[in-house]
Structure formats: C-alpha cells, structure tokens
Amino acid sequence: MDTLVDRQKILSERLGQAATITDPVDMERYCRDWHGDVATGAVAVLRPASAQEVSEAVRLCAELQLAIVPQGGNTGLALGGIPDNPSGQVVLSLERMNSIRAIMPDDFSAVVEAGCVLEAIKNEVEAAGCYFPLALGAQGSCQIGGNVSTNAGGINVLRYGMTRELVLGLEVVLADGTIWSGLSTLRKDNRGVDLKQLFIGAEGTMGIITAVAIKLLPQPEQIETAMLALPSVEAAMALYRRARRDCCDLMSAFELMRPEAFSFARMAYPDLPMPLSTEYPAYVLMELTGGGLVDVKALMEGFLTREMESGEVLDGVFAASRQQALNLWKVREGMNEGQAMYGPHLRTDLSVPLSQVAAYIEEASNAVARLMPDCLVAAYGHVGDGNIHFNILPPRGASPDEVAGRIKQGKTLLFDILDRFNGSISAEHGVGRLKRDDFEKRLPEAQKLMLHALKNALDPQGRLNPNCQISRSEHEISH
Amino acid sequence: MDTLVDRQKILSERLGQAATITDPVDMERYCRDWHGDVATGAVAVLRPASAQEVSEAVRLCAELQLAIVPQGGNTGLALGGIPDNPSGQVVLSLERMNSIRAIMPDDFSAVVEAGCVLEAIKNEVEAAGCYFPLALGAQGSCQIGGNVSTNAGGINVLRYGMTRELVLGLEVVLADGTIWSGLSTLRKDNRGVDLKQLFIGAEGTMGIITAVAIKLLPQPEQIETAMLALPSVEAAMALYRRARRDCCDLMSAFELMRPEAFSFARMAYPDLPMPLSTEYPAYVLMELTGGGLVDVKALMEGFLTREMESGEVLDGVFAASRQQALNLWKVREGMNEGQAMYGPHLRTDLSVPLSQVAAYIEEASNAVARLMPDCLVAAYGHVGDGNIHFNILPPRGASPDEVAGRIKQGKTLLFDILDRFNGSISAEHGVGRLKRDDFEKRLPEAQKLMLHALKNALDPQGRLNPNCQISRSEHEISH
Numbered sequence: 001m002d003t004l005v006d007r008q009k010i011l012s013e014r015l016g017q018a019a020t021i022t023d024p025v026d027m028e029r030y031c032r033d034w035h036g037d038v039a040t041g042a043v044a045v046l047r048p049a050s051a052q053e054v055s056e057a058v059r060l061c062a063e064l065q066l067a068i069v070p071q072g073g074n075t076g077l078a079l080g081g082i083p084d085n086p087s088g089q090v091v092l093s094l095e096r097m098n099s100i101r102a103i104m105p106d107d108f109s110a111v112v113e114a115g116c117v118l119e120a121i122k123n124e125v126e127a128a129g130c131y132f133p134l135a136l137g138a139q140g141s142c143q144i145g146g147n148v149s150t151n152a153g154g155i156n157v158l159r160y161g162m163t164r165e166l167v168l169g170l171e172v173v174l175a176d177g178t179i180w181s182g183l184s185t186l187r188k189d190n191r192g193v194d195l196k197q198l199f200i201g202a203e204g205t206m207g208i209i210t211a212v213a214i215k216l217l218p219q220p221e222q223i224e225t226a227m228l229a230l231p232s233v234e235a236a237m238a239l240y241r242r243a244r245r246d247c248c249d250l251m252s253a254f255e256l257m258r259p260e261a262f263s264f265a266r267m268a269y270p271d272l273p274m275p276l277s278t279e280y281p282a283y284v285l286m287e288l289t290g291g292g293l294v295d296v297k298a299l300m301e302g303f304l305t306r307e308m309e310s311g312e313v314l315d316g317v318f319a320a321s322r323q324q325a326l327n328l329w330k331v332r333e334g335m336n337e338g339q340a341m342y343g344p345h346l347r348t349d350l351s352v353p354l355s356q357v358a359a360y361i362e363e364a365s366n367a368v369a370r371l372m373p374d375c376l377v378a379a380y381g382h383v384g385d386g387n388i389h390f391n392i393l394p395p396r397g398a399s400p401d402e403v404a405g406r407i408k409q410g411k412t413l414l415f416d417i418l419d420r421f422n423g424s425i426s427a428e429h430g431v432g433r434l435k436r437d438d439f440e441k442r443l444p445e446a447q448k449l450m451l452h453a454l455k456n457a458l459d460p461q462g463r464l465n466p467n468c469q470i471s472r473s474e475h476e477i478s479h
Numbered sequence: 480m481d482t483l484v485d486r487q488k489i490l491s492e493r494l495g496q497a498a499t500i501t502d503p504v505d506m507e508r509y510c511r512d513w514h515g516d517v518a519t520g521a522v523a524v525l526r527p528a529s530a531q532e533v534s535e536a537v538r539l540c541a542e543l544q545l546a547i548v549p550q551g552g553n554t555g556l557a558l559g560g561i562p563d564n565p566s567g568q569v570v571l572s573l574e575r576m577n578s579i580r581a582i583m584p585d586d587f588s589a590v591v592e593a594g595c596v597l598e599a600i601k602n603e604v605e606a607a608g609c610y611f612p613l614a615l616g617a618q619g620s621c622q623i624g625g626n627v628s629t630n631a632g633g634i635n636v637l638r639y640g641m642t643r644e645l646v647l648g649l650e651v652v653l654a655d656g657t658i659w660s661g662l663s664t665l666r667k668d669n670r671g672v673d674l675k676q677l678f679i680g681a682e683g684t685m686g687i688i689t690a691v692a693i694k695l696l697p698q699p700e701q702i703e704t705a706m707l708a709l710p711s712v713e714a715a716m717a718l719y720r721r722a723r724r725d726c727c728d729l730m731s732a733f734e735l736m737r738p739e740a741f742s743f744a745r746m747a748y749p750d751l752p753m754p755l756s757t758e759y760p761a762y763v764l765m766e767l768t769g770g771g772l773v774d775v776k777a778l779m780e781g782f783l784t785r786e787m788e789s790g791e792v793l794d795g796v797f798a799a800s801r802q803q804a805l806n807l808w809k810v811r812e813g814m815n816e817g818q819a820m821y822g823p824h825l826r827t828d829l830s831v832p833l834s835q836v837a838a839y840i841e842e843a844s845n846a847v848a849r850l851m852p853d854c855l856v857a858a859y860g861h862v863g864d865g866n867i868h869f870n871i872l873p874p875r876g877a878s879p880d881e882v883a884g885r886i887k888q889g890k891t892l893l894f895d896i897l898d899r900f901n902g903s904i905s906a907e908h909g910v911g912r913l914k915r916d917d918f919e920k921r922l923p924e925a926q927k928l929m930l931h932a933l934k935n936a937l938d939p940q941g942r943l944n945p946n947c948q949i950s951r952s953e954h955e956i957s958h
Contacts, residue, residue: 165644191904294726294729354587424669457932
C-alpha cells in the first residue's frame with residue numbers, strides 16, 4: 001500500500017497539476033458542506049476538464065484503490081458530495097467542465113457540461129430566446145451535474161417537474177471508466193429501458209454525470225405574483241385545488257407560509273416592508289407564468305377577485321411590478337435566512353399526499369407544542385407538491401448538547417408521524433449521507449435488494465460515492 | 480424434463496383452472512399480435528387475479544423452467560407481448576387484475592391494477608371530476624400495465640408527456656417472485672435512485688407490473704380544435720414553434736398530415752366530409768385544451784386570426800362544435816385505418832430532433848421516390864415531439880414476396896437516413912421483438928453492457944420476456 005503522499009504524488013503526476021489539488025487548505029472548500037455543519041478531508045481533489053479526463057481519473061483511482069466522491073457546486077443539503085473517509089476518498093469536482101456545448105432554440109434543447117453553474121445556463125439560454133425552468137436558491141453556485149445527480153427540486157416544480165423531467169440525455173463516466181454518450185436531444189425516444197433514469201437522483205453512486213442534454217421552453221414573458229392570507233392551512237390547500245383547476249397549468253408556484261415566516265424574514269432583513277398584516281393563520285405566495293396570447297394578468301385578477309369576493313381569501317396583495325413581486329419573494333427567502341441566523345436547528349424536507357398537508361402540519365405542530373414546548377416551529381414549503389419544510393428551532397441559549405438533543409428528538413417525532421402519513425423523508429434534497437440511516441431503516445426489503453443488485457451491477461467494487469444513499473457494508477472496497 | 484402436457488397439468492392444478500388456459504383455441508387471441516402479422520403459441524396462458532397469484536405463477540414457472548411473457552391488452556405494436564417460443568414460454572395476462580383500487584381527487588392521483596382498460600380508467604376518474612390524459616387509438620382495449628410497460632405515447636404527449644411522466648408509483652412482481660410494493664402517491668419524493676423507472680418502458684423484461692399509482696389532473700372543460708393548411712412541412716414546423724410560444728403550454732396536440740392523408744381517410748370512411756381542399760402541401764391538426772378561468776376559444780381564435788392574416792396559414796377550419804372536432808380527428812384516424820385496409824406495408828415510428836422534422840421527411844420522401852418509385856408514402860405524426868410515422872406502401876397487386884422485399888428495402892432506406900439525423904427507430908411504440916435487431920445493431924457498447932448488467936441483476940435466469948428488447952443469447956435460460 002502506498003502512503004498518502006505517494007498516492008497524492010501519483011495522482012498529480014498522472015492527471016496533471018491543474019487537475020489535482022492536494023494542499024489541505026486549498027481542499028477545504030470542497031470538503032465542507034453548504035451549511036457549514038461538517039468539515040472533512042480527502043486524499044485529493046481532482047478537477048478533470050473533459051469526460052476523457054474524468055475517465056482517466058476514475059481508472060487511476062481504481063489502480064490506487066481510492067473511492068470517488070463526485071461533486072458539483074457543493075451546495076447540496078444532504079452531504080452527498082463531501083467525503084466521509086479522508087484517507088480513502090478523493091473528491092472529483094466537475095467545475096472545470098463548464099462549457100455550454102450547444103443551444104438549439106429550434107430543438108427547444110441545449111447540451112451543457114456538468115460543471116456549468118445553473119444561473120449561467122439560465123442566462124445563456126435566455127439570451128437565445130429560451131427558458132430553462134429549474135430555479136432554486138443556490139442557482140448562482142450550484143452546477144447542473146449536481147442538479148441532475150440530486151434530481152433537484154426548487155420553486156418551479158409545480159409546473160415543470162423535478163430536474164428529472166427536464167433531462168433529455170446524459171453523458172456519464174461509469175465506474176470502470178467507460179464513457180457512455182447518451183446525449184440525445186430527442187423529445188420522444190422509447191427505445192427500451194431508459195438508462196439515464198438510473199443516474200438521475202443517484203447522487204453519483206451509479207456513475208459520474210459529465211454532460212446533460214436539457215429541455216428548453218419558450219421564455220414566459222408574463223409573471224404575476226400575489227401573496228394571500230387565509231384562515232387556515234386547510235383553507236390554503238383548498239385554495240390550491242381551486243387554483244389548480246382555474247389557472248389551468250399556468251401556476252408555477254404555490255408556497256405556503258405561516259405567520260412566523262414574517263418574524264424570521266425580519267430577522268434577516270430588518271427593513272423589509274411587510275406586505276400584509278402578520279396576524280393571519282396562513283399565507284400563500286402564488287405565481288402564474290405565461291406568455292404569448294394568454295393574458296396572465298387578467299387570469300390572476302379574475303382568480304383573486306373571485307376568491308376575495310367569496311370571502312375564502314381574507315386579504316391579499318397582487319404585485320403591480322416585478323420589484324413588488326421580488327419583495328414578496330424576499331419574505332419567502334428571508335424566512336430561510338432568518339432561520340439560518342437563528343443557529344443550529346432541525347431542517348426537514350418532507351412530503352405527504354396532497355390531501356394530507358394540513359393534517360400533517362397540524363399533528364406535527366401539536367406534538368412539538370406538547371413535547372418540545374420550548375422550541376419554535378417553522379413549517380412552510382412547496383405545498384402544491386405536498387412538500388413541507390417542517391423545521392424545529394431549539395430555544396436560544398441552549399447548550400450545544402441540548403441543541404443536538406432537541407434536533408434528534410424532533411426528527412424522531414416528525415418522522416414517526418410522517419410514517420403514519422406514508423410520507424417521504426426526502427421530498428427534494430436527496431438522501432446523501434445525512435439521511436442514509438433514516439432512509440435505509442424504512443426501506444422495504446424488496447427495494448433494498450434491488451438497490452444493492454443495481455449498485456453491484458454498475459459499480460461492483462463500490463468505488464463511486466460509497467456510503468451515500470446506501471451504506472457501504474455490502475459494497476466494501478478494499479484499501 | 481416434463482412433457483408439455485405434464486407442465487400444463489401442473490400449472491392448472493397449482494394455479495387453478497380459472498387462472499390457467501391451455502386449450503390452443505382459447506389461447507389464440509393471446510398469441511397473435513394486434514396487426515395480425517404474427518400468430519404463435521404458448522405452453523399456457525396464465526391469468527392470475529392478484530399480485531400474490533402473479534408471484535405464485537412466477538415461482539411455479541421457475542420450477543417448471545418456463546419463461547414468462549407478460550401481456551396487457553395485447554394491442555402493442557412491437558411484438559413485445561406475444562411469445563416467440565411456444566414450447567418454453569407462458570403468456571401471463573394481467574386481464575383479471577382489473578380493479579381500480581382507489582381514486583383520490585384531493586391527491587390528484589389514483590391506484591389502478593395493471594389489467595384495467597385505459598378507457599375504463601379515464602371514465603372512472605372523469606366521474607370523480609378528474610382527468611387522466613393518456614389517450615391513444617387503442618384505449619378501448621389496451622391496459623394500463625401495458626401502457627406503463629411500453630411507456631406508451633399517444634396524442635397528448637406534447638402537453639402531458641409519455642406514460643412515464645404520469646406514473647407516481649408501481650407494484651411489481653420481480654423475477655424471483657418477490658412483490659415490490661412501491662405504490663406511493665406522493666407528488667414529490669426524492670429518496671435516491673428511482674427504481675420504478677427501471678420497469679417503465681422495459682416491456683416486462685425487468686419485472687411484472689401488477690398495479691400503478693397514476694397522476695390525475697383537473698378535467699379540461701374546453702377543447703378547441705382546428706385544421707390548418709400550410710405551404711410546406713417546414714412552414715408547419717415554424718407554425719409549431721409560434722404556437723408553442725403563443726399558446727403557452729395549453730397545446731395538447733399538433734399533428735402533421737400531408738395530402739395523402741385525405742385519400743387514405745376516404746378509403747376508410749367514404750362519406751367523411753373533407754374539411755379543406757385536399758391540394759395543399761401540408762396540414763396540421765391542432766388542439767388547445769384548458770379550463771377554469773382561461774378562455775381557450777379566444778386564445779385559439781386570436782392565434783388563428785393572426786396566422787391567417789399574416790398569410791402564413793393558407794386555409795383553415797376551426798371546429799365550432801365537439802362533433803366538428805371529432806370529424807377533424809376522424810380524418811387523422813381514417814388515415815391510419817385506410818392504410819390498414821391497403822394491406823401489408825412498412826410502418827415506422829421514428830423521431831428526430833424537432834428542427835429536423837421537415838428535412839427528414841423531405842430527404843426520405845425523395846429517396847423513396849427515386850429508389851422505390853412504385854410505392855406510396857404516408858408521412859405524418861406527432862411532430863410537436865419530432866415523432867414521424869413514415870410509412871411506405873408497396874404497389875397494389877404486388878406478390879407477398881415483392882411486398883416483403885419492399886418493406887425490407889424501405890426500412891433500410893429510412894433507418895440509414897435516420898442514423899444520419901441522430902434519430903430514434905422507436906419514438907413511442909417500444910422495441911419488443913419486432914425492432915430488437917435494429918435496436919441492438921445501433922446500441923453503443925457502453926449501453927449494451929449496462930442493459931445486460933441490469934438484466935442480469937434483476938432477472939439472472941432470463942425468465943422474464945426473453946428475446947424482448949435485448950436478445951436472449953446472453954441470458955440463456957435452461958430448459
């Protein structure tokens with residue numbers, strides 16, 4: 001067995017200095033997570049600049065008996081992209097594979113390399129008169145390869161689906177270094193088992209995505225945004241069902257907030273004007289998008305007028321300008337940032353069947369109030385998809401141990417209730433290493449066997465992102 | 480080795496008479512294809528009535544060293560559902576698993592058994608105020624399990640996607656008889672590798688789908704249909720791009736036809752009124768659907784008025800009633816039926832990138848005119864997805880050998896051109912046994928290795944639908 005330094009030297013010599021970082025200080029930013037909760041290390045950070053170089057890196061890692069943790073923009077929320085074994089793993093960053101290979105407006109598609117930053121893609125395709133709907137808070141840093149590997153969600157899922165639904169084709173480097181060129185831009189292709197699906201949402205455990213063929217849409221010229229106050233979460237969900245019918249597929253966001261959202265937003269942005277009285281039980285941030293010959297503004301006005309007149313909606317504000325709309329979204333974002341400023345707390349990413357959103361929030365809120373009365377709850381989310389971020393914040397001034405205890409207690413509490421609702425512990429963030437144990441614990445035996453069979457079929461040595469999604473034991477890799 | 484009769488007897492005794500057909504006459508309809516091109520046989524037709532019974536049948540077939548060909552409504556167009564080895568295979572029909580387990584309007588989802596006829600599902604969910612958008616010619620006979628197994632397309636793909644995009648969860652019996660219960664109705668669930676994707680479009684080679692959780696939508700109350708005449712296929716594709724922008728995701732169909740469509744339709748329905756002069760180079764059947772507060776009729780009128788005034792569209796008819804709309808669709812359907820009446824011919828199901836539709840049709844039409852001048856061409860399709868049914872009809876009165884020769888020549892001609900366009904030989908019908916050789920011939924090595932690795936992982940004995948999609952040799956099954 002070579003020493004750590006030997007292996008670092010071989011990597012650097014064979015892959016080139018530009019492609020190999022071994023200085024611990026330079027490696028730091030690749031080895032800590034987005035929230036700053038975990039900091040670890042790696043044998044090296046590899047930065048190949050082409051699929052061919054990724055392939056060479058994969059083969060060399062096999063020679064050196066190193067495992068590989070593929071990484072995009074490192075904005076993941078489930079610890080899927082950072083190592084957990086500093087002496088046996090390299091990080092393989094796709095950041096140098098960042099060229100947009102082609103934008104084809106007449107095909108409504110584009111081919112982009114894995115390391116392209118999402119926002120750069122969005123801007124480039126917009127300049128070409130098109131639209132790529134994937135949108136999330138981290139879009140200025142996250143990379144499309146990571147978005148696909150985690151099957152990222154975001155604020156437009158309601159209308160355009162998860163990342164999976166926006167992928168037409170993939171280029172992937174497999175565990176043995178083979179490059180699979182599956183970058184088709186066909187809209188409709190039904191040639192048997194759809195292999196690309198195996199890599200979407202697999203968080204790098206089945207192969208390393210090096211490029212993506214994405215679906216594009218026409219740029220929506222009209223965006224109409226409103227914030228509405230409602231008497232209950234149940235009323236908000238009923239509003240969703242009416243909006244789903246009446247706004248006819250043009251609804252791109254339906255975000256639930258509760259009054260605490262405004263307190264958190266004010267923590268983050270003390271000067272942010274509050275659009276509505278902060279005393280209602282539930283709020284909805286609703287957005288319609290469209291263009292061409294459809295009058296989206298008239299549609300929103302018609303819907304809001306009816307809802308206000310019927311008394312179902314208690315109060316509301318309809319953004320009269322893009323700036324006003326952005327201010328409404330700022331409450332939503334500020335709520336997240338305010339929580340982050342609050343200190344360590346339990347963040348979850350749950351989903352339940354649509355009809356159960358209100359019941360879940362009520363039951364979970366009551367349980368927290370009863371069993372963890374000193375904690376704050378922030379429950380909000382993309383509820384048009386049944387996706388709730390139910391977060392629990394320990395009391396200020398609690399010791400680190402107390403905080404850790406509350407986080408653990410809260411998670412058990414929420415997940416136990418969730419199991420009775422047949423919910424998911426990961427609606428959009430993925431499993432990674434953070435949720436692996438909770439995921440595996442709930443895996444039906446048949447599903448576990450299939451996952452292991454697939455992993456063994458595609459990565460028999462367990463070299464790709466070990467311990468991510470499923471635990472390593474059954475894919476031990478020899479060092 | 481037991482004799483055929485022994486094995487039939489064991490099947491019948493162990494699975495019950497209601498679940499076992501062995502009479503050759505009674506087996507006939509399960510052993511011939513929809514077009515009537517192929518008639519074969521089987522050891523038995525098994526008709527289990529529950530996932531448990533499917534599991535028992537699978538285990539018993541393993542004992543008896545029989546392979547299994549799963550079958551839905553037997554309306555497939557790629558020979559994926561009928562046996563190719565009468566002495567070693569059983570047909571496993573899901574037709575008795577035909578109950579709708581649940582319709583949940585507030586979850587916008589339903590759970591249905593594999594053997595439910597598509598039209599029955601559509602009607603039932605409609606009665607519950609919802610809408611299941613999958614729609615195809617065979618919907619009165621095809622079954623949802625087959626739709627999912629073949630990832631069926633149909634006339635609404637443009638707006639709602641292939642069947643894959645309408646599936647929330649699956650129940651599957653695996654090759655070893657294990658039942659995987661993955662019938663989640665969550666809209667958003669990102670717990671790692673999405674196993675259900677492996678079975679969608681796999682035509683029963685990876686497992687036997689026994690039930691499906693499907694997405695529902697609000698019922699669209701407004702359907703507006705128009706048929707438009709254009710100066711060229713290129714102009715039709717440009718119209719598509721404008722419609723895609725201006726009609727804002729509300730376009731549910733964009734079907735290209737050429738003048739020959741009317742001749743074929745007249746063969747099928749001699750009394751069908753022709754909606755337009757039949758002398759234009761290209762026609763489009765376009766449909767917008769929506770409901771609620773969107774005025775779909777005004778949208779269609781606005782679009783058509785602008786297109787007519789600009790001179791881009793040469794002539795058009797806008798259906799003033801549902802009956803008129805159905806008459807327009809009847810031209811589209813009659814074109815298919817007229818071709819069927821014509822006799823054996825080459826049917827294809829191709830796709831090319833959207834921008835290449837006109838170029839492909841032109842190049843292929845010219846090649847047929849040059850090299851097969853006595854043949855007729857019918858080129859039409861769901862061109863909003865780049866999907867072309869380019870069919871070649873041998874001259875009337877040609878001998879069966881001549882017909883077979885023309886079909887072979889035409890296929891080689893079309894596929895050779897298609898390869899240069901990076902197209903797909905199966906846009907929506909699947910691979911089955913019919914297109915297996917053409918599919919395998921074009922498989923990149925990396926993809927072939929992955930497909931075999933997956934098949935070996937999930938069905939190591941090659942017992943599920945052998946010879947479908949990929950050839951048997953590498954999954955030999957011992958008899």
